[in-house]
Amino acid sequence: MLLKGSCHCGAVKFQLESKHPYPFNICYCSICRKTAGGGGYAINLAGEYETFTVEGKEHIATYNAMIEGKKSQAQRNFCKHCASALWLYDPRWPALVHPFASAIDSPLPIPPEKTHLMLASKQEWVETHATAKDQCFQQYPKESIAQWHQRLNLEKQ
Template structure:
């Protein structure tokens, strides 16, 4: 596994993940479609908020189980805590430094039909 550094746009929130990127995912739920994020699933043991945790705002909807995190300053969505697997984060790979998604399979997940 390799360590990647990530941040929001203004760098107030900085984090690190360890991943070998077996796949990336998209989601068809109402919030994921609007934010158009490409995500990697990372267990909480392989994700660290380095700075700016106090600068994160949380948005919840529907069952209020998943936690979608946004930077209070720039509004960027770096990650969310998953509803079905709450010990995992969905990390927005567009927030990772020097990350290239070329060649990594992308799987579409179904979020809109979840009850």
């Protein structure tokens, strides 16, 4: 599925192909919450880096979070004008890029279930709206984004 996204002010536009376009993985970690999570969490997708194109690269800044006293390799990209969280890229997995669902302008499919992760980091004011179908994890689940899509037979070609 072709995903098109942009920042709020329009300075940055991007697109990429994704076999895993369902916005199901809701992350409550302090990094996602503080850098992208207006609702106390963030939702990211997965796409193929080789198809990733960006207009307005000069308007992008990156942030590498500190995790347990060490600078993370994961690069959180955002617009330096409007501060929209756009995507995460991690050189440890160079074939992938993870756009934030909040930056996607294309219609996204509705997931049949959701995964709530990093609940140990959730703030008390944030309500977890998990249904009976949803899975909840205090940390990271073992199931990857690709495995979730495969298990539910949702891969888009």
